[in-house]
Amino acid sequence: MAAKTQLDLLVHNFQQKRPLRAGSLIITLYGDAIVPRGGTVWLGSLMKLLEPMGISERLVRTSVFRLTRESWLQADKVGRCSYYSLTGPGLRRFEQAFKQVYNASTEQWIGSWCLVFLSQLDNSKRRTVKEELEWMGFGSLAPGVMAHPRFERSEILPLLQEREALDDIIVMQSEPQELLTSRALRLQVKESWNLEHLADRYRNFLNQFRPLWQELKIDDSLTPEECLIARTLLIHEYRKVLLRDPQLPDELLPGDWEGRSARQLCRNLYRLIYARAEQWLDQTLENASGPLPTPNASFYKRFGGLD
Template sequence: MPSATECVASLIDNFQSRRPLRSGSLIITLYGDAIVPRGGTVWLGSISQLLEPIGINERLVRTSVYRLTQETWLQGEKVGRRSYYSLSGPGRRRFEQAFKRVYHGNGEAWDGGWTLVFLGQLDAGERTRAREELEWLGFGAFANGVLAHPRRHRSEVLGLLQELGVVEDVIVLHSETGEPLAPKALRLQVRESWNLDQLAESYNRFLAQFRPLWKSLSESQPLGDQDAFIARTLLIHEYRKVQLRDPQLPEELLPTAWEGRNARQLCRNIYREIYQGAERWLDRHLETAEGPLPAPGHNFYQRFGGLE
């Protein structure tokens, strides 16, 4: 059986073997998982130091940060000869939506209601843009021009449509479901609208990738602080990628044997085991213009139902 350190080396190899190397996405993971809880702004050189062992060199970090700034994920500030970056306003909104799924799961119990969005009154370009943004929020297509979600609130959708400038041309309704909450026809529609079989395959790949690390950690094979940081970053990076495609459906609408439950438990277990070592590594390597980043805020310790 490989040691925990060997498992981390394997995770790095797996990340480096993919083409194209999605360094920008990994930087967003780093911000969401490690930098935002500590104030949100960091020296560009800190990012390079942290990610170099994963295969992201300084040149690639600079190129990726520039692109993320152009895409309105990040915003920069010069202090002397150094550049410091934080999430922009739009970047923070997207971050909060995505990372809430990662750390806090499905949330409250489902009441059986659905939010329905009708895009038929939009022109083709507006309809495509609205559909893409709604799908990013987890909406699925129930029919041509009709998207639905069992959890997203109407107010949240209206806020998004307001940002897109199309709120006056879209119909948003909220429906109530009687008993049973999830009849057979509805569960079949859900499986088709969200392609749950493909999503299950993604969860299975995540489980296969990280189970060896958990097995080694369970057998009291500790990780050094740097390896703990690398493992935590890649863990959240890979889990986040699957979560972005997960519509966060209520339990009532999911298959009985749902791989997403096992994946969440595995991610939570590993994170709780290694986060402290990762935090020590971050203490030594993250800098702001005033010096080391502050300690994580209270919300950080609420992740995955509470960190010790």
């Protein structure tokens, strides 16, 4: 019962957020549950999944319409039923956004940086591209220069192409540095990324979900539907923080970096509840052919492997 109380608190806290970003939660649901099962789902299935989280049918319709207009989703009508899937650009954005979420660990950094020079863009487009790069964890090294230690040049080009900005932007990949943790580099990282704010967001995530984890270790009595709710909110809140995290190498992070604890908590909680959540998805999700297929093989590789 205590675990159910903690879950109710998580749902309540989500419902109190203003504005209530149902569209963002829908993208989380697609990335976490629908894409591994083929990627297309009946609108009614979405409504049934989101209703316990306080998202009304009307808000689902409005949010799906907005996501379609923003080229995240595309509709396929069969009779009176509508089935939605990610668009090509939406799928690429999803893959970029979720790339780090399910990784068990961060690959060792070799000292290379992806550098994006925005100085040749007009002011309006520069703001748009800069915001999108910041959303992906890029930091500002200098006016008009964005940097990320993990992205490869080839991963950024499709995004810039979609924004019709590729011809006016310079993208470079720096050579690895011999001295990866120089004093100058540490100071530059501190100026380019607000690590204190990011640490606060990780602490907030830990404070939200650690009580649920502790209660589940004592009495794991959540139903399949409740596990799906917990799993969706877990990944939703984690990815919102992670999207702003440039995944800096350990050499450039504080020794007590909260991101490490957040990753471990997310992994442990996900592994504990994912299977029962899948039972609920088996019963609830439909496409035009009937129930959605079972998750693909890559799903079971999440967080280093799901039992």
